Amino acid sequence: MNKKVIIACCDEKVRRILKKCLLELKRYSDVTECGTEKDVFISTREAEEPVLFIDKYFLGYVISYKIVGIRLCNEKTELCFCETGECPPYFGLRLYDLKVDAFIAHIEESDHFKREISKVLCGYKTYPDEVQKSIDDNSYLLERKCFTEITPVEMKIAAYLGEGKTQKEICYIMGISPQAVNTHVHRIKRKIGYKNPMDYCILNQQAFFQGK
Secondary structure, eight states: OOOOOOEEEEEEHHHHHHHHHHHHTOOOOOOOEEHHHHHHHHHHHHHOEEEEESSSSSSSSHEEEEEEHHHOOOOEEEEEEEEEEHHHHHHHHHHHHTTTTEEEEEESSSSHHHHHHHHHHHHHOOOHHHHHHHHHHHHGGGGGTTTTOOHHHHHHHHHHHTTTOOOOHHHHHTTHHHHHHHHHHHHHHHHHHSTTTHHHHHHHHHHTTTOO
16 A cells, blocks of 8 residues: 655754655655644645654654644554664653654664665564663663653753753752752653754754744
8 A cells, every 4th residue: 555655854864864765665656745743734634544754853842742643633644753873762762652653763774774664664663673672671661760751840951951051050040959950851861862962952943933
């Protein structure tokens, strides 16, 4: 069955790799690119069996409600998050906990990505080996607070970090101890798949200013 493929990425590198891979596979001509969440909702609602490829930034900080919204638009939507470079394991576990269909890391490795994307397009669920191992042996349950959904306090701290504020400044603004802020930052980094400070800036844009 020729499923409708939807790409929703604000990371241009991920978008470029996805488009190139789908073109080379030569199996799916119906590919739609979405720039906003509203576009995603419309595209999934109008499709029969959509497959949505998305990066870690597009839905902002709190992704659980956005996933509910996508599935309400079309319960048959298959949702696959894509990531360049190393797999952020706690982010992968967070996606698994939210019942996301697939997560693919190292998408810049062409042969690997083509194999994984083919599995997704055939309806298979796939996660990186390190994530799957934690799931299989239940070891991920030991650090559950590091991959549950972003809390309001965590989102506020992350937003301040995205504005360039230091942890010391955040302690003063929020009236909480340095230890508490440090603990929250430790968990936030794992939940968002943090790799560099720009992650906060991009997530701020997506969470608070998307479409503006």
